[in-house]
Amino acid sequence: MRTSNYLLSTQKETPAEAEVISHQLMIRAGMIRKLASGLYTWLPSGLRVLNKVADIVREEMNRAGAVEVLMPVVQPADLWQESGRWDEYGPELLRVKDRQQRDFVLGPTHEEVITSLVRTEVNSYKQLPLNLYQIQTKFRDEVRPRFGIMRGREFTMKDAYSFHLDDSCLAKTYEVMYDTYCRIFERMGLDYRAVIADSGAIGGSVSHEFHVLAASGEDAIAFSDSSGYAANVEMAPAPVADAQVSSGAPVTTATKDSNTSLDAFYSAQGKQANQALTVTVVKGHSDDDAETWVALVLRADHTLNSVKAEKLESVAAPLTIASEEKATQLLGCNPLSANPLECKLPVVADYSAAALADFICGAGTADTYLINANWQEQPATADLRNVEAGDASPDGEGALEIKRGIEVGHIFQLGDKYSQAMNCGVLSETGKHQTLTMGCYGIGVSRIVAAAIEQNHDKFGIIWPDPIAPFKVALIPMNMHKSQRIKDTAEAIYQQLTDLGVEVLFDDRKERPGVMFNDMELIGVPHSIVIGERNLDNQQVEYKNRRSGEKQLLDVDAVSEFVRAL
RNA sequence: CGGUGAGUGGCGCAGCUUGGUAGCGCACUUGGUUUGGGUCCAAGGGGUCGCAGGUUCAAAUCCUGUCUCACCGACCA
Numbered sequence A: 001m002r003t004s005n006y007l008l009s010t011q012k013e014t015p016a017e018a019e020v021i022s023h024q025l026m027i028r029a030g031m032i033r034k035l036a037s038g039l040y041t042w043l044p045s046g047l048r049v050l051n052k053v054a055d056i057v058r059e060e061m062n063r064a065g066a067v068e069v070l071m072p073v074v075q076p077a078d079l080w081q082e083s084g085r086w087d088e089y090g091p092e093l094l095r096v097k098d099r100q101q102r103d104f105v106l107g108p109t110h111e112e113v114i115t116s117l118v119r120t121e122v123n124s125y126k127q128l129p130l131n132l133y134q135i136q137t138k139f140r141d142e143v144r145p146r147f148g149i150m151r152g153r154e155f156t157m158k159d160a161y162s163f164h165l166d167d168s169c170l171a172k173t174y175e176v177m178y179d180t181y182c183r184i185f186e187r188m189g190l191d192y193r194a195v196i197a198d199s200g201a202i203g204g205s206v207s208h209e210f211h212v213l214a215a216s217g218e219d220a221i222a223f224s225d226s227s228g229y230a231a232n233v234e235m236a237p238a239p240v241a242d243a244q245v246s247s248g249a250p251v252t253t254a255t256k257d258s259n260t261s262l263d264a265f266y267s268a269q270g271k272q273a274n275q276a277l278t279v280t281v282v283k284g285h286s287d288d289d290a291e292t293w294v295a296l297v298l299r300a301d302h303t304l305n306s307v308k309a310e311k312l313e314s315v316a317a318p319l320t321i322a323s324e325e326k327a328t329q330l331l332g333c334n335p336l337s338a339n340p341l342e343c344k345l346p347v348v349a350d351y352s353a354a355a356l357a358d359f360i361c362g363a364g365t366a367d368t369y370l371i372n373a374n375w376q377e378q379p380a381t382a383d384l385r386n387v388e389a390g391d392a393s394p395d396g397e398g399a400l401e402i403k404r405g406i407e408v409g410h411i412f413q414l415g416d417k418y419s420q421a422m423n424c425g426v427l428s429e430t431g432k433h434q435t436l437t438m439g440c441y442g443i444g445v446s447r448i449v450a451a452a453i454e455q456n457h458d459k460f461g462i463i464w465p466d467p468i469a470p471f472k473v474a475l476i477p478m479n480m481h482k483s484q485r486i487k488d489t490a491e492a493i494y495q496q497l498t499d500l501g502v503e504v505l506f507d508d509r510k511e512r513p514g515v516m517f518n519d520m521e522l523i524g525v526p527h528s529i530v531i532g533e534r535n536l537d538n539q540q541v542e543y544k545n546r547r548s549g550e551k552q553l554l555d556v557d558a559v560s561e562f563v564r565a566l
Numbered sequence B: 001c002g003g004u005g006a007g008u009g010g011c012g013c014a015g016c017u018u019g020g021u022a023g024c025g026c027a028c029u030u031g032g033u034u035u036g037g038g039u040c041c042a043a044g045g046g047g048u049c050g051c052a053g054g055u056u057c058a059a060a061u062c063c064u065g066u067c068u069c070a071c072c073g074a075c076c077a
Helices: A021-028 A044-063 A077-083 A111-121 A167-187 A262-268 A306-310 A324-331 A417-421 A445-455 A484-499 A513-523 A556-565
Strands: A032-036 A039-042 A074-076 A095-097 A103-106 A130-139 A154-164 A192-196 A207-213 A219-224 A230-232 A252-255 A277-283 A293-299 A347-350 A359-362 A368-373 A380-382 A400-415 A425-427 A433-435 A437-444 A473-477 A504-506 A527-531 A540-545 A551-555
Touching: A021 A032, A021 A445, A039 A044, A044 A130, A044 A154, A044 A167, A044 A445, A074 A077, A077 A103, A077 A111, A077 A417, A111 A130, A111 A154, A111 A417, A111 A437, A154 A167, A154 A445, A167 A192, A167 A207, A167 A400, A167 A437, A192 A219, A192 A400, A207 A219, A207 A445, A277 A324, A277 A359, A293 A324, A400 A417, A400 A445, A417 A437, A437 A445, A473 A484, A473 A513, A484 A504, A484 A527, A484 A556, A513 A527, A527 A556, A540 A556, A551 A556
Parallel strands: A192 A230, A293 A347, A347 A380, A473 A504, A473 A527
Antiparallel strands: A032 A039, A074 A103, A095 A103, A130 A154, A154 A437, A192 A207, A207 A400, A219 A230, A219 A400, A252 A368, A277 A293, A359 A368, A400 A437, A425 A433, A527 A540, A540 A551
């Protein structure tokens, strides 16, 4: 490709709206342009990378025995009503009507369509197991699109669905997909981790997420420092704390000045946040649909884990935290000063909160606190908090570390949630109808592009891993318009490399060398060949490696052999 | 949806407090200059100041409404 025929679209300045480095660089390098919130056009360089990522995913899925299909983006509402998700999914599901006023959705995922397909096409156990996948556009009307392509509303996803007679067969395919995902991320040269995950709205039991590690990641991941344990912080169980014993110190009360922070108040009382309790009021769940509220009690240094909380029987899902007015009304005082020991609401205490003795907590009147309080009777307890660095690993080996990750893949053992609801089954060996069990396996293809940049960049721009680079080699002739021999050499090398099947970006613009160097580094082309008068006197050109910065001189005749070996 | 902030050439911004009919840098065009790391000089093109209404002799500027966008929270590949 010649830059003169190409749409390079690099820019010097970073748009103000781009917060994370991958978003900034994707715009500056001319990979994407925003059309509207969460909607992006892929420019030529971006599309090349996106296609590279998709190709690797496709190759590895095929190798694993999955079969590619392509389903529609627009899906009839009846399928969603049949699965129950028409009501469950909420506003993230974009619903549209056609000219006959029939309801449709823009597919955020394809369990319904694939299940509908398989129930009509697959009738015998002999056709199983079957793993079908597609690489296709999804639409989710995200509440808050952000970070450019990282969380767009429209995005490219690889989604695969497997169908089985029984769970052990499902487990085998799940293992294969797990290994396939590892291969995929390894091939792309990404630093990733597979972690135990919550299966969320998709449903099912066993589930792993694949995260690309990056400081800007939206998820926190907990790792054991001495075993292979890794889980999303949402899922990692917190250790049960040993009950403390009260020293018998007398209970006193103290009043907090409204200008004093809680932490300062704690230390003024000779305590710390890990010796104090806080109350959070959340919406409860009851069988008769009556409005109920529950007070969750945590240690003040801990944070509430909403995934754990909403799994409690007495708590409504999704987790709804009461507004300050509502909480004040329910508790009879500001929630900060609420007294968990004499609470008007049902109390559920986190294990470590229940284990405390001689703690600080609200006294039930504004700005008044109890010092050296103790539980009078043991409260209902549960694991409610996020694990923290230093907590004991749930597998009993070592302590946890917390790192941040970008979720780029998620695999689930779905079970029969959809096949049951949508009556998807086959005749078994014994001639009986048998409902199938399913797995589903997603990869955020477009998100990988952004995640790869988060992990591979420097102050000059993107540094693509070779397998997903938009071009392998940048060919940079300096002052070609003034030197016939530079022009001839550049054209010859371009021809040789192109004949070899190497993707070359030949910068034939009439630009100063600095401009070309900067653009090629911004775009992140992994290898450059620089042609200049100085070296041409010795029939040589310069090679430069984008990642290492290593430079070396090559004989003009040796260029194609050198590039082939890269 | 709640909280915060912003909308002025393609991008980044100033002007708004104290109304007087739009400016700077980058990018773009032309000429010259320079030529191994975003040269320099000159001359140009491009904006109904998000939209609608109001106040006023006069509105980018003041008022009202509305739309859009970004950031912080609950969802997710």
